[in-house]
Amino acid sequence: VTEPVVRILVLNAGIAVLGLGLLPLLGIARTPREFAERCGLAYLCGFAVVGVVGTDLPILGVPLTLPVFALLVGAVFTGGALRMRGAAQRGTPAPVRARAGLVDHVWVAGGIAGIVATAVLFLQAGRAFVLHPLGWKSLATDYDSWAIWALKARALTQLGDVHNDVFTSHAYALSHLDYPLAYPSLQALDYRAMGSLDTTTMHVQLILLAAGFVAAVLSLLGGRTPLVLLVVALLVLFTTPMALAQLETGYADMPLAFMIAAGVAGLARYVLDGERFAVAAAALFLGTGALTKNEGMLFALLALVAAGLAILAGDRRRLRPLGLVALVVVAIVLPWRIWVAIHPAPEEYRFSSLLDPSYLNDNFDRARISFWTLRDQLGGASWAGSSGLLAAGAVCAALARRLELLVFGAAFLVFGLLGLTGTYWIAATDLGFLLATSSYRTVDTLVVSGVVLAAVGAGEAWRLVAWRSATDEARSATGVSAPGETRDVAYAPSD
Amino acid sequence: VALTSVVREWPNRWEEFGHERKTFAGRPAPAPLAYAARSIAMDPAVLEFFAAHLHPGERYAFQVPPDLTAGSYQGLLEISAIALLPAIGVQDRKDADVLLSYNADPRPLRLPFASEQYGAAPYYVTRLRP
Numbered sequence: 001v002t003e004p005v006v007r008i009l010v011l012n013a014g015i016a017v018l019g020l021g022l023l024p025l026l027g028i029a030r031t032p033r034e035f036a037e038r039c040g041l042a043y044l045c046g047f048a049v050v051g052v053v054g055t056d057l058p059i060l061g062v063p064l065t066l067p068v069f070a071l072l073v074g075a076v077f078t079g080g081a082l083r084m085r086g087a088a089q090r091g092t093p094a095p096v097r098a099r100a101g102l103v104d105h106v107w108v109a110g111g112i113a114g115i116v117a118t119a120v121l122f123l124q125a126g127r128a129f130v131l132h133p134l135g136w137k138s139l140a141t142d143y144d145s146w147a148i149w150a151l152k153a154r155a156l157t158q159l160g161d162v163h164n165d166v167f168t169s170h171a172y173a174l175s176h177l178d179y180p181l182a183y184p185s186l187q188a189l190d191y192r193a194m195g196s197l198d199t200t201t202m203h204v205q206l207i208l209l210a211a212g213f214v215a216a217v218l219s220l221l222g223g224r225t226p227l228v229l230l231v232v233a234l235l236v237l238f239t240t241p242m243a244l245a246q247l248e249t250g251y252a253d254m255p256l257a258f259m260i261a262a263g264v265a266g267l268a269r270y271v272l273d274g275e276r277f278a279v280a281a282a283a284l285f286l287g288t289g290a291l292t293k294n295e296g297m298l299f300a301l302l303a304l305v306a307a308g309l310a311i312l313a314g315d316r317r318r319l320r321p322l323g324l325v326a327l328v329v330v331a332i333v334l335p336w337r338i339w340v341a342i343h344p345a346p347e348e349y350r351f352s353s354l355l356d357p358s359y360l361n362d363n364f365d366r367a368r369i370s371f372w373t374l375r376d377q378l379g380g381a382s383w384a385g386s387s388g389l390l391a392a393g394a395v396c397a398a399l400a401r402r403l404e405l406l407v408f409g410a411a412f413l414v415f416g417l418l419g420l421t422g423t424y425w426i427a428a429t430d431l432g433f434l435l436a437t438s439s440y441r442t443v444d445t446l447v448v449s450g451v452v453l454a455a456v457g458a459g460e461a462w463r464l465v466a467w468r469s470a471t472d473e474a475r476s477a478t479g480v481s482a483p484g485e486t487r488d489v490a491y492a493p494s495d
Numbered sequence: 496v497a498l499t500s501v502v503r504e505w506p507n508r509w510e511e512f513g514h515e516r517k518t519f520a521g522r523p524a525p526a527p528l529a530y531a532a533r534s535i536a537m538d539p540a541v542l543e544f545f546a547a548h549l550h551p552g553e554r555y556a557f558q559v560p561p562d563l564t565a566g567s568y569q570g571l572l573e574i575s576a577i578a579l580l581p582a583i584g585v586q587d588r589k590d591a592d593v594l595l596s597y598n599a600d601p602r603p604l605r606l607p608f609a610s611e612q613y614g615a616a617p618y619y620v621t622r623l624r625p
Binding site (some may be wrong): 389 | 497499500503505508509511513515520529530531562569572573580581586
């Protein structure tokens with residue numbers, strides 16, 4: 001472990017502390033018990049704040065330096081601690097849980113084994129990541145990583161803000177002036193923490209982001225979906241040939257996928273049981289996803305539309321908080337979109353073509369080819385068992401009669417695939433080149449979200465099985481039907 | 496479904512990253528973007544030579560030979576954009592403070608200030624403004 005690695009680790013501890021402070025402030029954790037259960041969300045929340053503040057401050061001409069970051073951490077953590085102190089004095093009773101049976105012990109042990117297997121794999125990957133030089137095979141290797149993201153991060157570090165040619169001049173158009181800054185803001189903070197523009201060691205940041213994503217998903221869904229199902233699903237994801245290999249390139253697609261998938265996980269939880277903390281976290285994650293890559297705006301919008309449709313199929317009283325989520329996402333994205341509107345980039349997509357029937361008709365082949373290419377990527381060997389897992393999760397959700405989950409998952413994934421197809425349809429670039437260089441990674445968000453949704457679907461089937469076996473036990477013990485007497489309230493269906 | 500995938504793939508990823516670590520660890524630490532620069536037949540030391548003659552915020556433009564391929568020229572611009580920060584690249588020589596000659600001789604341009612050459616190689620830095 002070298003000194004730059006230690007410095008990145010210390011910085012990331014600061015990001016986690018920032019997120020810990022945020023949990024009470026956002027209402028994600030209002031009691032010490034909730035804080036303990038949901039602290040896994042802290043790191044990803046901290047990254048979200050860095051992404052948002054790291055975008056907005058440079059627009060205002062203020063660099064996100066280490067002292068500013070330290071001030072931010074101190075202020076947020078103090079605010080959170082004060083809020084928690086009040087909550088601790090009020091106190092809340094712990095939920096009553098019946099004694100766990102053998103099956104529960106086996107499942108918990110499986111979950112822990114899965115976490116260990118994930119951690120060991122991350123450690124092994126991290127040992128390679130930390131030595132990964134940018135562009136190590138050719139100019140094209142890790143291209144976006146150095147030509148776009150590292151360039152923006154380095155400019156933020158060395159020039160301080162976005163009021164310069166790197167972010168405004170068409171001489172830098174190749175770095176895509178309109179690409180948002182959440183991800184390079186984090187990298188810039190890494191450079192500042194390391195005290196050098198070390199683009200090799202920087203890669204260790206990416207494995208920490210993956211670990212933060214795992215912790216966030218377990219926290220968001222752990223109260224509803226059995227740990228073992230979540231961990232095994234995430235292991236399926238991270239053992240695919242694509243996931244960690246792509247993360248290592250330093251492209252923003254996997255960080256985007258983490259943020260949107262965490263938002264989707266929060267919305268899935270909210271759609272199923274109306275948990276407010278999950279929807280608060282989803283708002284932050286979807287907003288940051290929209291600030292990570294331009295496609296993030298599309299995915300955030302589609303996730304909200306899908307959740308809206310699912311709620312219409314279930315409890316409609318949950319629509320209003322969803323509207324608030326949409327407002328938060330817009331508020332997070334707005335400053336950057338205003339900046340881009342003032343400093344327009346060369347047009348990458350012909351959005352006007354969407355309203356031009358003759359263009360759409362004449363170029364329908366672009367849509368057809370894109371759709372099948374993206375579909376092949378989703379089901380290809382690069383993502384190993386992910387598609388099988390998704391199918392199994394959907395069957396489980398159907399067996400558990402979770403219509404709202406099925407609607408949410410199907411709408412998000414189908415709309416997502418169609419939305420991506422639409423971006424290729426109207427892109428101003430040669431289609432063959434575009435698909436060859438990006439289709440394998442633009443599907444990341446759909447795959448990662450799909451894996452998370454599959455685990456939730458499987459969890460719903462498990463809840464039904466556990467509930468039935470508990471009611472059978474209760475019946476045989478008392479001789480009467482007692483659907484309310486469950487062995488473990490955590491597995492009781494909400495309806 | 497999940498366990499089958501994990502049991503099959505986990506050892507593969509373990510092997511892959513172990514092999515990768517051995518590959519990277521066996522090489523000396525490269526200069527930033529050294530590999531990318533070499534892939535367009537550019538000596539990374541030339542980038543360092545250019546960077547050493549630029550002040551933060553100064554604007555530079557490139558002089559390149561007419562037979563430089565479009566791909567190589569684009570690669571040069573892209574690598575320079577990041578490697579020469581905090582100096583700023585511009586498209587037009589009229590907007591530049593410094594001219595960077597890449598495989599080209601600036602003397603026929605009759606520039607107002609003397610050029611500095613990278614050894615005997617055809618790389619020059621010429622100030623365009625005092």
